[in-house]
Amino acid sequence: MSTRHILLGLLAGGPSHGYDLKRRHDDHFPQARPLAYGQVYTTLQRLVRDGLAEVAGTDADGGPERTLYRLTAAGSREVGDWSGQVTAPAPFVTNEIFAKVVVAILTGGDPAAHLRAQRAAHLARMRELTALKTAPDASLATVLAADYALHHLDADLRWMTTTQDRLTSLTALTAEVDRA
Missing domain, CATH: 1.10.10.10 (Winged helix-like DNA-binding domain superfamily/Winged helix DNA-binding domain)
Incomplete structure (x- = not known):
């Protein structure tokens, strides 16, 4: 910004x-x-x-x-x-959640547990933002900022669901690459 x-x-x-x-x-x-x-x-x-x-x-x-x-x-x-001016979308997305899941897979950690805990944290933050934007005294700026954050959190949640569904194959693929 x-x-x-x-x-x-x-x-x-x-x-x-x-x-x-x-x-x-x-x-x-x-x-x-x-x-x-x-x-x-x-x-x-x-x-x-x-x-x-x-x-x-x-x-x-x-x-x-x-x-x-x-x-x-x-x-x-x-x-x-x-x-x-149109803001160019980022060519690569780097996110700490993504990095922690990858590292958990690479180190034999528990990426599923991390995703569950992260999901809970995201849902709690989404409840906070929803309460903030629906407050009777919420300003337009507050509503717009909360909506923006909620959409990003929702995208993270969708990524977490997709990743959770792929963990078995991702873990197996990583093990194959490490053995080669």
């Missing part, structure tokens, strides 16, 4: 302070890792350096001085171009 482009997108809503951008990021991307303030301000400095944002002023409001940032025309074009 491009912090640079997300901050540009948030600035498209109007001038903001770094603190407000961090808060809005965390509100709009509830399932993402929260941004650190240092990351926000470092990214804002780069956006200003690159002519994509500019300082719109400073204010103190009785506290420390705060810098107000706004999007430039170049920043508006940049975020528009970025958001309109």
Whole structure:
């Protein structure tokens, strides 16, 4: 995920302070890792350096001085171009669940037990996400993020089912290759 482009997108809503951008990021991307303030301000400095944002002023409001940032025309074009680009699907999927199953097969472990435990963890997370998105106060961002995560978890579950069904033949095939 491009912090640079997300901050540009948030600035498209109007001038903001770094603190407000961090808060809005965390509100709009509830399932993402929260941004650190240092990351926000470092990214804002780069956006200003690159002519994509500019300082719109400073204010103190009785506290420390705060810098107000706004999007430039170049920043508006940049975020528009970025958001309109199709994201290429990953050529290879690397996933820790996949790796652990393969290693369990290669080392004579118990991949079936791992898949059962992983399935239980996925189902528990799916229940949490479903409760989160169906809460009466769930925001649109929360619902969209939960749906995205639920679909990925569902894909993992389908892979686990297929792999579970293939474990006997995969284990036998691995043993043949190791003997050769």
